[in-house]
Amino acid sequence: MRRQGLHLDQAPPLHLPLRFFLTAPLFAVAAGLVLLWRGSALLQTTWSPHTVALTHLLTLGFISMVMCGALYQIVPVLVGSAVPRLRLAAVVHGGLCVGVPALAGGLLSGWQWLLPVALAALGIAWAVFLGQLTLALARAPSVTVTVASIAVAASSLLLAVSLGLLFAWELVYGWLPPDRATLTAVHLYLALGGWVGTLITGVGYALIPMFYLSTPFPRGIAWLVLACQGLMLLTGPLLAWVAPSRWWHLLPLGLAALAVTVFTGMVWRMLHARRRRISDATLRFWQVGMLALPLALAALAVHVLGQLPRWSLVFGTLYLLGFAGAAINGMLYKIVPFLVWLHRFSRHAGSAEMPLLKDIIAPRHMQWQWRAYALMLVLATAAAGSGLDVLARLAGLALVVAFGALALLLFRAARMKLPPAARTPARDRAGETAPPGAR
Amino acid sequence: MTEPTLDLSAAPEAERAQRLGAAFVALAPGGSLTFATPGDPRKLVRDFVAKQWGHFDWAPLRAGDGRHLSQLSKRKQQGPHSILDMFGDDHRRCDELFANAESAAQQGDAALAADLFARYELGLQRHFRMEEEGIFPELDKRMGFMGGGPTMVMREEHQQMRGMLRRMAGSVEQGNLEEFLGACETMLYLMEQHNMKEEQMLYAMADDAFSADRDELLRRLVLF
Ligand SMILES: [Fe+2]
Ligand SMILES: [Fe+2]
Numbered sequence: 001m002r003r004q005g006l007h008l009d010q011a012p013p014l015h016l017p018l019r020f021f022l023t024a025p026l027f028a029v030a031a032g033l034v035l036l037w038r039g040s041a042l043l044q045t046t047w048s049p050h051t052v053a054l055t056h057l058l059t060l061g062f063i064s065m066v067m068c069g070a071l072y073q074i075v076p077v078l079v080g081s082a083v084p085r086l087r088l089a090a091v092v093h094g095g096l097c098v099g100v101p102a103l104a105g106g107l108l109s110g111w112q113w114l115l116p117v118a119l120a121a122l123g124i125a126w127a128v129f130l131g132q133l134t135l136a137l138a139r140a141p142s143v144t145v146t147v148a149s150i151a152v153a154a155s156s157l158l159l160a161v162s163l164g165l166l167f168a169w170e171l172v173y174g175w176l177p178p179d180r181a182t183l184t185a186v187h188l189y190l191a192l193g194g195w196v197g198t199l200i201t202g203v204g205y206a207l208i209p210m211f212y213l214s215t216p217f218p219r220g221i222a223w224l225v226l227a228c229q230g231l232m233l234l235t236g237p238l239l240a241w242v243a244p245s246r247w248w249h250l251l252p253l254g255l256a257a258l259a260v261t262v263f264t265g266m267v268w269r270m271l272h273a274r275r276r277r278i279s280d281a282t283l284r285f286w287q288v289g290m291l292a293l294p295l296a297l298a299a300l301a302v303h304v305l306g307q308l309p310r311w312s313l314v315f316g317t318l319y320l321l322g323f324a325g326a327a328i329n330g331m332l333y334k335i336v337p338f339l340v341w342l343h344r345f346s347r348h349a350g351s352a353e354m355p356l357l358k359d360i361i362a363p364r365h366m367q368w369q370w371r372a373y374a375l376m377l378v379l380a381t382a383a384a385g386s387g388l389d390v391l392a393r394l395a396g397l398a399l400v401v402a403f404g405a406l407a408l409l410l411f412r413a414a415r416m417k418l419p420p421a422a423r424t425p426a427r428d429r430a431g432e433t434a435p436p437g438a439r
Numbered sequence: 440m441t442e443p444t445l446d447l448s449a450a451p452e453a454e455r456a457q458r459l460g461a462a463f464v465a466l467a468p469g470g471s472l473t474f475a476t477p478g479d480p481r482k483l484v485r486d487f488v489a490k491q492w493g494h495f496d497w498a499p500l501r502a503g504d505g506r507h508l509s510q511l512s513k514r515k516q517q518g519p520h521s522i523l524d525m526f527g528d529d530h531r532r533c534d535e536l537f538a539n540a541e542s543a544a545q546q547g548d549a550a551l552a553a554d555l556f557a558r559y560e561l562g563l564q565r566h567f568r569m570e571e572e573g574i575f576p577e578l579d580k581r582m583g584f585m586g587g588g589p590t591m592v593m594r595e596e597h598q599q600m601r602g603m604l605r606r607m608a609g610s611v612e613q614g615n616l617e618e619f620l621g622a623c624e625t626m627l628y629l630m631e632q633h634n635m636k637e638e639q640m641l642y643a644m645a646d647d648a649f650s651a652d653r654d655e656l657l658r659r660l661v662l663f
Pocket of ligand 1: 567570633637
């Protein structure tokens with residue numbers, strides 16, 4: 001059945017992933033504006049509707065938006081089967097673009113009529129996306145650890161979204177699900193640990209060695225990480241349901257800690273011993289992500305074992321902005337310039353006037369944006385930990401600046417055209433260096 | 440960077456095969472040696488294919504100027520058993536040559552960067568020819584692609600990479616290392632996404648198509 005893997009030329013058109021990548025930072029900017037406007041009122045408890053609006057601008061609007069666009073691009077190569085009905089990606093994008101503002105707006109303003117809009121738009125978007133992804137996964141020619149990780153992420157997304165829709169439904173129509181706190185815990189396990197966590201690790205196994213020419217991620221260790229993640233995703237929700245003493249939560253926490261330690265430890269080693277000695281902003285983003293992940297988990301442990309609600313905010317900040325946000329920001333700097341280059345410039349690859357990746361987004365611009373990002377992360381973590389109003393508003397401002405700069409750089413990259421001077425046909429260099437007797 | 444561990448340029452032609460054979464026997468599994476010959480070393484390699492097939496890898500490092508440099512290594516495990524094995528390994532080898540040239544440029548050593556780039560270019564051009572002349576035409580025939588299909592996409596990307604090689608060569612010859620490094624980065628992504636597509640899909644398909652006469656094909660490909 002190998003023939004199904006023949007989709008070498010089934011890469012999506014440029015506009016498809018770009019529309020996801022270009023809109024995503026705008027939602028993070030919106031999150032920053034909300035934080036700037038409301039200040040520390042958003043940082044009291046994780047459960048206020050306003051805080052939920054803020055987190056979903058980041059999780060759905062930024063993180064999931066990018067992950068969807070990236071999956072359309074890389075599934076054909078990483079999984080080895082085509083994504084069916086690619087055109088429907090526009091529906092997914094449109095659904096998120098309507099659903100996320102409707103959800104956030106409804107929660108922030110109290111205008112109830114916005115929530116059914118969000119419910120419908122997000123429901124359609126995720127149904128279409130999960131349908132496409134499931135079909136692509138079902139046709140995978142072989143089950144690699146990356147394929148298995150994407151499958152775990154997709155299943156988690158399905159359940160997390162179902163619960164999310166249930167919550168929105170309950171807000172509008174008042175039908176009360178049995179135990180809101182338990183279901184919320186399950187939602188968080190699946191959305192953050194399953195969808196975000198497993199997807200990033202699963203894709204990282206394949207992409208990190210490729211970008212940095214490091215040794216491959218050892219397959220056995222990758223399966224071990226995935227096994228820990230899988231067990232964590234089973235025991236966590238189950239224990240939340242059964243609700244025994246809080247010490248039981250050490251079990252899923254321990255599994256998460258094991259997965260995180262092994263994964264980050266391995267990535268650090270691979271990056272350290274990478275054959276490619278270049279350090280750039282994207283490497284910094286990965287490194288900060290690998291640093292923030294264990295710290296996030298430590299904050300979560302303090303929250304669960306010490307019953308200190310404020311630490312759940314620290315966890316959320318470190319996990320969403322420190323780990324996922326940084327990894328995604330770094331990935332965008334790799335993937336967006338390359339896609340623009342591949343689609344617009346690669347045919348003129350021999351010409352000396354043809355722009356290179358460094359001309360599409362200048363490394364020093366990435367460097368500046370990286371600094372803004374790092375400052376934002378420090379401010380946001382301090383704001384979450386302290387609850388101080390001035391810090392919260394500063395963090396909001398920093399979010400606007402860091403993601404605004406990212407959006408600007410990505411937009412400029414997407415608008416870049418081939419300079420007229422570069423329109424010379426690429427000549428063939430083959431043969432010039434061919435050793436004699438080779439033919 | 441690597442001085443030949445074995446210089447056969449002065450040795451009489453009749454002795455070369457024997458001296459190379461002895462040096463190979465002395466290698467530890469996983470070890471490798473570079474050897475210099477006054478002309479094309481493929482006659483010696485043909486000998487190796489006949490006697491040592493499955494136990495060695497060979498690749499040219501420098502050609503021309505009447506002095507050839509190549510690398511002979513002793514495999515840890517017997518192989519290659521498949522196209523994926525052989526070409527996946529050669530991708531890693533080209534990656535390594537690329538990284539060496541790039542880091543020489545990063546350290547500002549223009550002469551070394553130019554020398555190492557030449558090795559990379561030789562290795563990659565050979566890899567392309569192994570695919571374009573050794574595999575694709577027969578694969579197209581067996582799978583009925585008729586000049587379209589996945590091999591066409593691969594050929595197009597080879598052309599793009601050849602264009603990048605030309606640009607890299609131009610900048611490193613002029614000693615413009617900043618431009619060279621910029622071209623390196625672009626080349627890396629182009630090369631890696633290409634290799635990934637081949638390793639994930641194309642080679643598996645080729646291994647199926649050549650399942651009956653694969654070993655014979657691999658023996659032929661080494662000599663490219
Ligand atoms: Fe190729
Ligand atoms: Fe190849």
